Amino acid sequence: MPPDQFNPRDRDSRMTPPGRGQVWTSEQLAARLTALRGLVPAVLQHAVYRATNDATPHAHEGYLVPGERRRLSAEAFDFWLAKRGLAGPERLAVAVLVIRERLAADGNVEDCELEYRRGAVDGPYHGSPARIVFTGPGRLARFYQATPEGALAEVAPTPGALTRPDTETDTAAAMRLAVQASCGDAARILETREPTVIEAMVGVTSVLHVAQANEREVACGIVWHGPIAVALQADFPRFDVEPTLSPGQAAALEELEAAEGLLTCETRRDEQGLVVVVRRRDTGDLLLVRFDGEAPTLSPYLPGRPTGVTADQEQWLHYIETYEGLRVLDGYHDGASGALIVLTGTPDGAAWRHHVDIDGIETWRRPDNGSAAATLTGEQPGSGAELPAPPPAPAPASMSPASTSPASIPTGPDLAPGTFGPEVEAQFPAAAYDIDEAVRCLALRRSTAVVFHCLGVLEHGLSAHARWRGVRDPPRQAGQRWQSILSDLRSQGCETEVFAAIDAVRRAWRGAALQVGPKYTEEEAERILRFVEAFMRCLAARCDEDGIPAVLPDGQTG
Numbered sequence: 001m002p003p004d005q006f007n008p009r010d011r012d013s014r015m016t017p018p019g020r021g022q023v024w025t026s027e028q029l030a031a032r033l034t035a036l037r038g039l040v041p042a043v044l045q046h047a048v049y050r051a052t053n054d055a056t057p058h059a060h061e062g063y064l065v066p067g068e069r070r071r072l073s074a075e076a077f078d079f080w081l082a083k084r085g086l087a088g089p090e091r092l093a094v095a096v097l098v099i100r101e102r103l104a105a106d107g108n109v110e111d112c113e114l115e116y117r118r119g120a121v122d123g124p125y126h127g128s129p130a131r132i133v134f135t136g137p138g139r140l141a142r143f144y145q146a147t148p149e150g151a152l153a154e155v156a157p158t159p160g161a162l163t164r165p166d167t168e169t170d171t172a173a174a175m176r177l178a179v180q181a182s183c184g185d186a187a188r189i190l191e192t193r194e195p196t197v198i199e200a201m202v203g204v205t206s207v208l209h210v211a212q213a214n215e216r217e218v219a220c221g222i223v224w225h226g227p228i229a230v231a232l233q234a235d236f237p238r239f240d241v242e243p244t245l246s247p248g249q250a251a252a253l254e255e256l257e258a259a260e261g262l263l264t265c266e267t268r269r270d271e272q273g274l275v276v277v278v279r280r281r282d283t284g285d286l287l288l289v290r291f292d293g294e295a296p297t298l299s300p301y302l303p304g305r306p307t308g309v310t311a312d313q314e315q316w317l318h319y320i321e322t323y324e325g326l327r328v329l330d331g332y333h334d335g336a337s338g339a340l341i342v343l344t345g346t347p348d349g350a351a352w353r354h355h356v357d358i359d360g361i362e363t364w365r366r367p368d369n370g371s372a373a374a375t376l377t378g379e380q381p382g383s384g385a386e387l388p389a390p391p392p393a394p395a396p397a398s399m400s401p402a403s404t405s406p407a408s409i410p411t412g413p414d415l416a417p418g419t420f421g422p423e424v425e426a427q428f429p430a431a432a433y434d435i436d437e438a439v440r441c442l443a444l445r446r447s448t449a450v451v452f453h454c455l456g457v458l459e460h461g462l463s464a465h466a467r468w469r470g471v472r473d474p475p476r477q478a479g480q481r482w483q484s485i486l487s488d489l490r491s492q493g494c495e496t497e498v499f500a501a502i503d504a505v506r507r508a509w510r511g512a513a514l515q516v517g518p519k520y521t522e523e524e525a526e527r528i529l530r531f532v533e534a535f536m537r538c539l540a541a542r543c544d545e546d547g548i549p550a551v552l553p554d555g556q557t558g
Contacts, residue, residue: 023078023087030124030150032089037148040118040126044093045086046226047077049121054103066227069177091119097225101232107218109234111135114203124150137221137234138202174229175222179210182220182231186213196357199236200483207236243269248294256289256296269335277301306331306340312360313340315496320344323534324504326352343368360496362503420533427540427550431460438529447525452516454532458505461539467547469493481513482506498542501535
């Protein structure tokens with residue numbers, strides 16, 4: 001994206017020219033940053049400069065600072081900083097997020113640039129990433145980092161932990177003000193969701209769906225810069241929302257149900273449009289109802305493994321069947337987001353619904369107790385009959401009675417290695433203590449201690465993965481936000497199956513970061529341990545604890 005694309009009046013909002021009091025210019029700050037070899041002082045103030053071009057020649061721009069709702073001009077911003085003693089060389093301690101956005105006729109972002117600078121809109125770049133360029137809701141993103149001299153160099157998408165507000169910030173109030181500034185004072189927030197991995201990589205920390213004054217619904221991505229929240233209105237997809245029928249379609253469906261003896265299971269929107277899954281009351285057969293306008297048509301439906309999936313999505317399907325013991329009951333391509341919706345069943349008869357994007361990333365899963373799920377898992381509501389549940393899956397090695405009963409667990413020097421199997425024992429000897437302690441604690445019903453040792457096991461695995469992918473001195477992951485950990489794995493070229501394994505651990509973990517919570521139940525601890533074991537087994541087939549590729553039976557390396 002050309003740098004001058006968002007320059008209707010940016011040049012009028014640059015730093016005050018030299019010669020006006022003690023205000024330092026961007027050239028002076030850049031020279032100072034070069035002299036410091038990029039070692040800038042700690043941030044004392046945050047500000048956001050925002051330049052918005054809409055479909056008309058009209059443009060809005062100016063600085064947003066804490067405590068001010070209006071945008072400040074360059075002169076007003078200089079005065080605001082001078083009152084706080086930040087006009088001279090100390091201006092390097094002012095972190096400025098520069099947002100340049102071009103909007104479509106509907107008000108959604110078409111193109112956007114985020115720049116992290118010091119001092120002002122034209123101050124020196126700093127950080128990694130120092131500049132992010134993307135289209136729409138975070139698509140086609142490109143990332144740049146600042147060099148010690150203040151120049152830009154394009155890098156792989158490797159953002160660190162998500163930028164969150166400090167603990168003293170009233171996040172709800174700040175987000176509400178950001179939404180009102182973007183969507184109008186009468187806008188109200190309908191729902192909030194976590195960002196996808198791709199959305200988080202460009203700095204979005206949450207996605208809000210908002211109703212404007214005219215009841216038009218739009219989506220906003222929230223970006224935090226210190227205590228300042230900014231709402232970017234874009235076409236962010238809305239997941240897990242069941243579509244609704246028009247009054248005419250609903251009436252026609254009701255007549256069809258009465259005539260054919262049908263029971264509605266669910267309404268979905270697949271790649272062909274709006275469709276209702278129904279079941280015959282007498283036989284339990286599933287059918288699809290589609291609409292031509294308001295006229296319904298009925299066709300047989302045979303649920304099963306989804307077709308037309310990407311290679312990454314196929315890897316995800318293989319993972320949940322192999323390592324999580326889930327049975328794929330049904331799947332379809334979501335017409336709202338273009339991703340894959342998969343319905344799975346567990347050996348105990350429970351059902352889950354999953355949302356998997358085109359890169360094979362599971363963006364959410366939730367329990368599903370609807371009529372369609374019940375039919376597919378063997379229960380037919382209202383029939384009074386219940387089919388026998390499938391036999392339970394064999395317990396993993398770490399969960400077998402022999403390895404978890406208190407009487408069978410050795411103590412002291414007799415500590416038994418290899419709880420996760422011989423491959424993990426051979427590839428990760430340094431993790432043996434935490435593995436065995438985790439199983440011992442589970443048997444002794446010390447559930448929170450189980451999770452503590454699982455964290456130790458994960459640190460061995462994540463460090464090994466980083467070394468395997470070429471990171472010489474990987475940082476500790478304990479305490480990092482899961483979103484940051486997943487982003488790091490993606491930047492390392494993580495294989496889809498390994499990524500799915502650690503993402504399963506994330507879902508079982510309680511909290512947004514890889515840290516031990518205050519308390520876990522025995523069921524939660526056992527679930528976490530089971531998924532940690534699956535991750536370590538998956539990783540042991542590829543590398544050892546030093547990152548050295550595993551040797552496969554055919555002589556090749558992992």
